[in-house]
Amino acid sequence: MASHRKSRPAGTRVAGIRTPALATAALTSVALLSQSANAAPEADDKPSLEEVEKKVDDLYRQAESATDKYNAAKEKTAKQRKRVDTLLDGVAQRTQKLNEAREKLGSFAAAQYRTGASAPDTATFLLADTPQDYFDQTQLMDRMTGRQKIAVDDYVTQQSETMKKRQEATESLETLNETQGDLKTAKATVQRKLADARELLSKLTAEEKARLAAIEREKQQEAARKAAELARQQAAQQQAQEEAAQQQESGSSSSSGSSSSTDSSSSTAPADSSYATKAEKALAFARAQIGKPYVWGAVGPGSYDCSGLTQAAWKAAGVTLPRTTWDQVNAGTTVSLTNAQPGDLVFFYDDLSHVGIYIGNGMMIHAPKPGTYVREESIYYDGESSIHSVVRPA
Numbered sequence: 001m002a003s004h005r006k007s008r009p010a011g012t013r014v015a016g017i018r019t020p021a022l023a024t025a026a027l028t029s030v031a032l033l034s035q036s037a038n039a040a041p042e043a044d045d046k047p048s049l050e051e052v053e054k055k056v057d058d059l060y061r062q063a064e065s066a067t068d069k070y071n072a073a074k075e076k077t078a079k080q081r082k083r084v085d086t087l088l089d090g091v092a093q094r095t096q097k098l099n100e101a102r103e104k105l106g107s108f109a110a111a112q113y114r115t116g117a118s119a120p121d122t123a124t125f126l127l128a129d130t131p132q133d134y135f136d137q138t139q140l141m142d143r144m145t146g147r148q149k150i151a152v153d154d155y156v157t158q159q160s161e162t163m164k165k166r167q168e169a170t171e172s173l174e175t176l177n178e179t180q181g182d183l184k185t186a187k188a189t190v191q192r193k194l195a196d197a198r199e200l201l202s203k204l205t206a207e208e209k210a211r212l213a214a215i216e217r218e219k220q221q222e223a224a225r226k227a228a229e230l231a232r233q234q235a236a237q238q239q240a241q242e243e244a245a246q247q248q249e250s251g252s253s254s255s256s257g258s259s260s261s262t263d264s265s266s267s268t269a270p271a272d273s274s275y276a277t278k279a280e281k282a283l284a285f286a287r288a289q290i291g292k293p294y295v296w297g298a299v300g301p302g303s304y305d306c307s308g309l310t311q312a313a314w315k316a317a318g319v320t321l322p323r324t325t326w327d328q329v330n331a332g333t334t335v336s337l338t339n340a341q342p343g344d345l346v347f348f349y350d351d352l353s354h355v356g357i358y359i360g361n362g363m364m365i366h367a368p369k370p371g372t373y374v375r376e377e378s379i380y381y382d383g384e385s386s387i388h389s390v391v392r393p394a
Helices: 021-028 049-115 120-127 138-143 146-202 206-256 258-288 306-316
Strands: 333-335 345-348 354-360 363-366 375-378 387-392
Touching (some): 049 146, 049 206, 049 306, 206 375, 258 354, 258 363, 306 354, 306 363
Antiparallel strands (some): 345 354, 345 387, 354 363, 363 375
C-alpha cells in the first residue's frame, strides 16, 4: 500500500502548528479506518488527522444538505396529505349527492310503476348505473316530465364529478406515497452520514482529539480576526455614509430650505426603521435560543436545525420564511457582505446547506451541526470562501 502513502517533510505545519518530524510520522500511523473490511490494518492506509477533520466536516455538510432534502420532503408530504384529505372529503360529499340523485330517480321510477305511466324500459333507464347510455334516446326523453329531465341531468352531473374527484384523490395518494418515500430516503441519508462522522471521531485517541481541538481553536481565532476586520470596514462605511448624508442635508437646507430636506429624509427612513424593528425582534428570539441543541429536522422550541432557527426567529418578527435554506435564499433581497445588517441571513457553501442570522460586527447566531448548540459565532467560522451570500428577508 506504499503508493497511497503521503510523504511529509520534517517540520510540516498542521493547520498552523509546526510539529516535529517524529510526531508527524506517529500521527499518520494511527489506526483510523481500514480500506478493506478483510484487510489487516496497515499504517500506510490510515488517514492523517487533517484528513479525518476534513472528512468529518464533509460528512456534516452532506448531512446538512440531506437534512434540507428531508425538510423539503416533509413539507411536501404535509401539503400533499392535506390535499388528499380535502379530496377525500370532496369524494364523500359528491358520493352523497350522487346517492341523493339516485334516490330521486328511484322515486320517479317507483311512481311510474304504480301509475302505469311509464313503460318498463323507462324505469330501467331511470335506475341504470349509466343512464347516459340511454340519454340520447328521443322516445324515452319525450315521455319524461321537466322535473324528471332535471333529475336525470343532476344524476349524470353528480356521477361525472364523483368519478373525477375519485381520480384526483387516487393520483394525489400516489404522489403522497412518492413523497413519503423521498422522506424516508432523506432521513436514512442523514442518519448514515452522521453515523459515519461519529465512527471516525470515535477512533481518535485522546492525544488526537486534543490536537483536533487545538486546530479548531486556531480556526476560531482566525475567524474572530476576520470578523473584527469586517466590523471595522462596516463601521468606516457607516461613518462615510453618515458624513455624506450630513453634507447633502446641509447643502439641501441652504439651497431649498428645511422642508424639502425633511421630505427627502422621510422617504427612506421608514423602510430602514421598519426593517430594524423587525430584525430586533428576530434577533431577540434567536438570542433566547442560545444553548439549545442542534437536531436535524427540528424547528423548536426545544431544538433546531439551521434553517429551523432562522425560520422561527423571523416568524417571531411577523415574517414568514420558507422551511429550507434553498427556499430561504430566495425570500428576500441579496446584499453585499459589507452592507450586511443585523437580522440578515448569511448562507454558506455552494449547495446552500447552511444559514445563520447576522447580528453585526462579523458575527451571527446559528445552529452549527449535530453535537453542538445554538451559539454566537463568526461568520468566518469555516473560512471566507464558505460564505455564499447575504439576504435581507423583510
